[in-house]
Amino acid sequence: MARETCNLDKEEAEILKPSSPPPTSPPPPPPAAAPPPSLFLKPCLPAPARREASAADPGGAATSNPSKPSQEDQEAPSSTRRCSCCRRRVGLTGFRCRCGDLFCSRHRYSDVHDCSFDYKAAGREEISKANPLIRAAKIIKI
Numbered sequence: 001m002a003r004e005t006c007n008l009d010k011e012e013a014e015i016l017k018p019s020s021p022p023p024t025s026p027p028p029p030p031p032a033a034a035p036p037p038s039l040f041l042k043p044c045l046p047a048p049a050r051r052e053a054s055a056a057d058p059g060g061a062a063t064s065n066p067s068k069p070s071q072e073d074q075e076a077p078s079s080t081r082r083c084s085c086c087r088r089r090v091g092l093t094g095f096r097c098r099c100g101d102l103f104c105s106r107h108r109y110s111d112v113h114d115c116s117f118d119y120k121a122a123g124r125e126e127i128s129k130a131n132p133l134i135r136a137a138k139i140i141k142i
Contacts, residue, residue, distance in 0.1 A: 085113050098122075 081090050083104035095108035098117040107113040 083107055 081094050081102060082088060083090055083094070083106075084101040085103060085107040088104050090102060090104050094102045094104065096102055097108070097110065097113070097115060098119075099110075099115045101113070103113055110117065110119065
């Protein structure tokens with residue numbers, strides 16, 4: 001019988017890497033938002049200045065005032081950190097999941113809070129990046 005030999009010199013061997021990620025992989029999670037500023041760091045001077053300006057010109061500022069209070073109201077709920085499942089206050093002890101939500105100690109595991117992050121696809125992608133395929137140039141038959 002003929003023996004098959006393969007010479008795996010660096011010059012002849014090819015390293016094949018996947019050209020594109022599989023189409024079924026989910027998009028990467030959005031970058032984490034900056035933490036909300038604390039109450040102690042908010043400037044105190046601009047808020048009274050706005051109120052004085054609106055009191056001085058009630059007719060012209062009436063159209064711009066409804067938008068500003070709604071922005072201030074939106075900032076207040078973001079400063080309270082609550083669990084996405086049970087709405088319990090977590091404060092500094094909250095756990096941020098890969099799906100992007102914040103959870104308490106009971107709901108921090110992915111199987112408990114029905115996580116939307118695809119751990120299986122992320123693991124496959126990480127392994128394929130860490131271990132590229134190596135093929136010999138050609139098998140020589142004798």
